[in-house]
Amino acid sequence: xxxxxxxxxxxxxxxxxxxxxxxxxxxxxxxxxxxxxxxxxxxxxxxxxxxxxxxxxxxxxxxxxxxxxxxxxxxxxxxxxxxxxxxxxxxxxxxxxxxxxxxxxxxxx
Amino acid sequence: xxxxxxxxxxxxxxxxxxxxxxxxxxxxxxxxxxxxxxxxxxxxxxxxxxxxxxxxxxxxxxxxxxxxxxxxxxxxxxxxxxxxxxxxxxxxxxxxxxxxxxxxxxxxxxxx
Numbered sequence: 281x282x283x284x285x286x287x288x289x290x291x292x293x294x295x296x297x298x299x300x301x302x303x304x305x306x307x308x309x310x311x312x313x314x315x316x317x318x319x320x321x322x323x324x325x326x327x328x329x330x331x332x333x334x335x336x337x338x339x340x341x342x343x344x345x346x347x348x349x350x351x352x353x354x355x356x357x358x359x360x361x362x363x364x365x366x367x368x369x370x371x372x373x374x375x376x377x378x379x380x381x382x383x384x385x386x387x388x389x
Numbered sequence: 390x391x392x393x394x395x396x397x398x399x400x401x402x403x404x405x406x407x408x409x410x411x412x413x414x415x416x417x418x419x420x421x422x423x424x425x426x427x428x429x430x431x432x433x434x435x436x437x438x439x440x441x442x443x444x445x446x447x448x449x450x451x452x453x454x455x456x457x458x459x460x461x462x463x464x465x466x467x468x469x470x471x472x473x474x475x476x477x478x479x480x481x482x483x484x485x486x487x488x489x490x491x492x493x494x495x496x497x498x499x500x501x
Contacts, residue, residue: 284431310487311487313489313490320477320497321494321495322477322479322493322494323432323479325489325491328489367431367432371487375486375487376434377434377490379431379432380431381429381430381431382429382431
């Protein structure tokens with residue numbers, strides 16, 4: 281079966297750095313997406329990785345290792361507004377997006 | 390601004406009373422998706438359209454139907470809502486199936 285694993289919940293301090301990990305086992309691989317979802321709202325696109333390595337976009341960076349079936353989302357200089365769920369999703373060989381359940385990130389002052 | 394719009398944002402219906410949720414897009418994307426998301430769970434794909442081609446997920450109940458009358462609009466019909474159908478319903482679009490999906494704000498459905 282296809283599976284995406286990410287921690288259920290993480291807590292971090294305002295101004296700090298946090299890394300949210302995602303591991304996957306899917307039927308084929310056509311890219312990995314990270315989405316941010318605030319409570320009661322729709323997911324918003326953060327990043328896309330299809331090749332190994334680090335993609336940086338402002339305070340957010342995303343890393344991919346295809347051989348290890350592993351990705352992480354790195355958030356720097358955390359702000360209170362970063363409190364949200366972060367969903368990892370993998371596009372499989374049929375171009376279907378396989379979703380993780382999300383990591384709820386709690387930012388404390 | 391190009392966007393994905395969902396109406397209404399909140400919908401209350403009665404057990405067994407048909408309800409229709411709507412989605413429109415100004416992105417001119419080929420693909421439109423309907424997802425169901427329950428609290429603290431991953432979005433669950435119900436079906437999607439590539440242009441006019443309808444693709445139903447194997448485990449989507451028959452109670453859920455969809456229509457896409459043109460490129461811009463897509464509808465989700467729930468024929469006989471049950472209490473278990475209370476959820477957030479998300480519409481998303483992408484230019485091609487392998488490309489990034491962009492979501493509308495969602496419709497939260499409450500079944501009484």
